[in-house]
Amino acid sequence: MKHRQYKNPVGVGKYTGLLLISPFIAGFILFTLYPFVCSFVLGMTDYRSAGEPKFIGLENYKTMLSSENFRKALGVTLKYAAILVPLKLIVSLLTALLLNLEIKGIGFFRTAFYIPSILGANLAVVIMWQYLFTADGLVNQFLELFGASPVSWYGNPDASIYIIILLRLWEFGSTMIIFLAALRDIPRELYDAAKVDGCGCIRSFFSITLPQIKKVIFINLILQTISALQEFNAPYMITGGGPLRSTYTVGMLIYDEMFKYSEAGYANAVSWVLFAVIALAVGLMYLVTGRRERDRS
Amino acid sequence: MKKIISLITAFCCMAVFTACKKKNDRAITPADGKLDKCTLRFSWWGDDERHKATLEAIELWNSIHPEIEIISEYGGWDGWTEKVSSQMSGGTEPDIIQINYDWLATLSPDGDSFYNLNDLSKQLDLSGFDKEILSFGEVDGKLNAVTVSVTGRGLFYNSDVYENLGAEFPQTWDELISLGDIFSQNGIYPLDLDIQSGGTAWYLAIVYVQQITGRDFISMDGKLGFTADDIRMALDFYKKLEDHGVIRTIQTRTDEDGNAALYQSPEFIEGNVAGVLEWGSSVGKYEAVLPEGALKTGPFLTTEDGTSSGWMIKPSMLYAVSGNTEYPDEAAAFINFLLNNSECARILGTTRGIPASRYAHESLEQNGLLTGLAYESDSMLDNLDTVTISPYMELPRMKEFYNTAIEQVSYDLCDTKTAADEMYTSVSEYLDRLK
Numbered sequence: 036m037k038h039r040q041y042k043n044p045v046g047v048g049k050y051t052g053l054l055l056i057s058p059f060i061a062g063f064i065l066f067t068l069y070p071f072v073c074s075f076v077l078g079m080t081d082y083r084s085a086g087e088p089k090f091i092g093l094e095n096y097k098t099m100l101s102s103e104n105f106r107k108a109l110g111v112t113l114k115y116a117a118i119l120v121p122l123k124l125i126v127s128l129l130t131a132l133l134l135n136l137e138i139k140g141i142g143f144f145r146t147a148f149y150i151p152s153i154l155g156a157n158l159a160v161v162i163m164w165q166y167l168f169t170a171d172g173l174v175n176q177f178l179e180l181f182g183a184s185p186v187s188w189y190g191n192p193d194a195s196i197y198i199i200i201l202l203r204l205w206e207f208g209s210t211m212i213i214f215l216a217a218l219r220d221i222p223r224e225l226y227d228a229a230k231v232d233g234c235g236c237i238r239s240f241f242s243i244t245l246p247q248i249k250k251v252i253f254i255n256l257i258l259q260t261i262s263a264l265q266e267f268n269a270p271y272m273i274t275g276g277g278p279l280r281s282t283y284t285v286g287m288l289i290y291d292e293m294f295k296y297s298e299a300g301y302a303n304a305v306s307w308v309l310f311a312v313i314a315l316a317v318g319l320m321y322l323v324t325g326r327r328e329r330d331r332s
Numbered sequence: 333m334k335k336i337i338s339l340i341t342a343f344c345c346m347a348v349f350t351a352c353k354k355k356n357d358r359a360i361t362p363a364d365g366k367l368d369k370c371t372l373r374f375s376w377w378g379d380d381e382r383h384k385a386t387l388e389a390i391e392l393w394n395s396i397h398p399e400i401e402i403i404s405e406y407g408g409w410d411g412w413t414e415k416v417s418s419q420m421s422g423g424t425e426p427d428i429i430q431i432n433y434d435w436l437a438t439l440s441p442d443g444d445s446f447y448n449l450n451d452l453s454k455q456l457d458l459s460g461f462d463k464e465i466l467s468f469g470e471v472d473g474k475l476n477a478v479t480v481s482v483t484g485r486g487l488f489y490n491s492d493v494y495e496n497l498g499a500e501f502p503q504t505w506d507e508l509i510s511l512g513d514i515f516s517q518n519g520i521y522p523l524d525l526d527i528q529s530g531g532t533a534w535y536l537a538i539v540y541v542q543q544i545t546g547r548d549f550i551s552m553d554g555k556l557g558f559t560a561d562d563i564r565m566a567l568d569f570y571k572k573l574e575d576h577g578v579i580r581t582i583q584t585r586t587d588e589d590g591n592a593a594l595y596q597s598p599e600f601i602e603g604n605v606a607g608v609l610e611w612g613s614s615v616g617k618y619e620a621v622l623p624e625g626a627l628k629t630g631p632f633l634t635t636e637d638g639t640s641s642g643w644m645i646k647p648s649m650l651y652a653v654s655g656n657t658e659y660p661d662e663a664a665a666f667i668n669f670l671l672n673n674s675e676c677a678r679i680l681g682t683t684r685g686i687p688a689s690r691y692a693h694e695s696l697e698q699n700g701l702l703t704g705l706a707y708e709s710d711s712m713l714d715n716l717d718t719v720t721i722s723p724y725m726e727l728p729r730m731k732e733f734y735n736t737a738i739e740q741v742s743y744d745l746c747d748t749k750t751a752a753d754e755m756y757t758s759v760s761e762y763l764d765r766l767k
Binding site: 083086161164165168169170171187188189190191192272273274275277278279290293294295296297299 | 413414415417418421438439441528582583584585586587588589590591592728729732739740743745
């Protein structure tokens, strides 16, 4: 078979493509690949801020395995992600369903629900959380109205993680917007046909809505899992990781080892383990959903 | 494709090792004794009062030396250590740095990260400093930093609350514990101790044990002076303070204040917590949130027989010149201005504690500025048989060990013996590792 040659009408050569993407490639090498490789190499050194890196092989990883602090931080991070991610997806999806209704002034509600997402865990939010969850805070006052005993939100190691989860749950706007966009893409005819066949709201949701947005659910699941496993800002600002390290995530451990204790080698090794945990979690999700797809086809 | 990936990876590895090597090749700019036109970066931490005074002092410098521009970099204490240590790691630190005492051990363990200020004597006059005070900034025989002021933690009380309850400031440890019993009947605490960045809980406990045993917690060269039993005594003392209502338990404190510092806490501002253990140089922020004149200096606690030793002092902060600076003479001249210039001393007042420089001290005396809580507290400390804090005592990792033990005891997770044994092992191993 004759190989057909296409001549470029503007006269550019075969390296034009490479030339055009070279700014991205250069940026990728400098700002992603270089730090990535650097981090791996540093993870195998004993490197404190005031000294030279000393190659110690896998010593940092061995230290990590025997470290109570690391095990606890990993446990807290996994627990946090396991509770937050499903809750956030459910709340976002339910809110998106409500905001998908064609009612007057819906634009206002869509904006209002998105606002918490742009606040993050900044100082204003920290102060607001203190007003809400400290001993005499609004939440405890509210509980007392119903005769319930006040909860030690900040001081009880079993409760403190929930105020961090609640903060991130409250910031469900981005996930909700993605769901809303997907919901609006579902053809109305499907619902109309289902209605003619006598299908109710709940059956429509499970038989039409969920299958139609399953890819978006998967994307949100992946994004939220990654973000939850990397959590740093909220516990750092709200609880400082306490009490008794009950909100001390791997992200905080990396930060403290790097900047507080100046153990750059160990901090980089921990960040690689976190990377592996995230890769494993995402890989498992792809594996499970991929297998289901294959079973169906 | 494989070739491209191999090339990129090889490039990255080369870059890593080149970057690591570069740090070794750093050249120190020699002093030439002249002042050239340049721009210098100066960083410090502190409260608003300190920021305002320092910026005013820099304005004065600019009017005297318009050819040497100073760029200010300042902020609060929280997160400041992390900021400076990351700058030092990357070699992007400012030319002149206000440093904390323990940073000498972590950031310049061999004395090479900061400029040897003995080499800058043409611009920096050190004749106004005692030899002992200068020795605080020495590492491996090199003068890495100059002490700005010497301070110690003192006890400060909300006098309005004490007067309302008809109570006197405590003189002895036993009186402090009895106060807890009286105050707790009114739901008030006579003192507050924390395990946050200040770490006052462990501090007061070791003052008590040092006073009883006469042994220093950690020596200046980083040897642990306490036995496991001494640590246990300190933890028992801390627990006793909680049990008698002298201080809030960690759970109560966290529930009431969240992650906020005490001076931002409604409990302190409203007088439900009526005392604080704080550095004389930093007490201003507590004074500012209470009614004028309410916060007063209390006596340093003693044993029943009047033994007052065990209280500690340290350089509250020091000025250092980066080893990477291209303008060592100019940086030294600026430090000299901050430390010794009489007009600058008047502007800065006691915002960095009572100056260690004799010239600055005289200027404050002449201007009638040696007043206030910082001065009262430091003057009282001058009359005690104080212990100089080892720079190893305040290392962040050490604070983690203290706080873990205190937290476990406060939450009743283990007895004081177990917590003390664990802490003794952790501290000993860490100090050995640093050598």
